[in-house]
Amino acid sequence: MTASLRPRFWETVPLRKMTPTEWEALCDGCGKCCLNKLEFEDTGEVAFTNIACRLFDGETCRCADYPNRKRHVPECVVLGPKTLAKSAYWMPATCAYKLLWQGRPLPDWHPLLTGDPESTHLSGNSVIGRTVSELTVPEEDWEDYIIEESP
Numbered sequence: 001m002t003a004s005l006r007p008r009f010w011e012t013v014p015l016r017k018m019t020p021t022e023w024e025a026l027c028d029g030c031g032k033c034c035l036n037k038l039e040f041e042d043t044g045e046v047a048f049t050n051i052a053c054r055l056f057d058g059e060t061c062r063c064a065d066y067p068n069r070k071r072h073v074p075e076c077v078v079l080g081p082k083t084l085a086k087s088a089y090w091m092p093a094t095c096a097y098k099l100l101w102q103g104r105p106l107p108d109w110h111p112l113l114t115g116d117p118e119s120t121h122l123s124g125n126s127v128i129g130r131t132v133s134e135l136t137v138p139e140e141d142w143e144d145y146i147i148e149e150s151p
Contacts, residue, residue: 010112015100016081023080026100028110029117030126031061032092033079036134038142039090046090049145052131061121061128094125 004021006013013022034056038047055064055072063069069076077087084101091098096106106113109123120126137145 010096010100010106015084015097018081025112026096028094028096028107028120028125029061030092030094030120031056031058031131032127033077033095034063035127035131035147036142037090038146047146048092049142050127050131050147051134051137051142051145052127054133054135056131056133058127058129058131058133061126 004019005025006022009018009022010026015023018026031052032048034053036049036051036053038049039045040047052058053063053073053076055069055076056062057064065072070078077083079087079097084097088098088101094107096110096112099106107125108114109119109125111117111119116122121128132145
């Protein structure tokens, strides 16, 4: 844990009062938020695909241009304390932001608990090496790429 993070801040500091560094540290690096999702109008159900945003690096589970992502991908959701309530429904079930917003604890494999930034991948809770770029799949075929994960 870096010196700029308060010890176990996620247990004591409300999401809206976290520093930007603490907020970013909540991300476990799973990459699931960068997957394209399908929302079915008749049921409101959200289904994850393994089709990733064009800026997503599937080998590192990171955005290739995180600071400028909104400029390249205008539809990218920049998650923050004020946008969390309207975004939580499509976020992965294991997402720290969603879990804390719901008053639930972080999963045991979360890097803030393990001290290992690779623990998300080692536990099998990331999409590392399992995605295709949205640039390679026509949108009308996305239903063929639905995966089991759901929010």
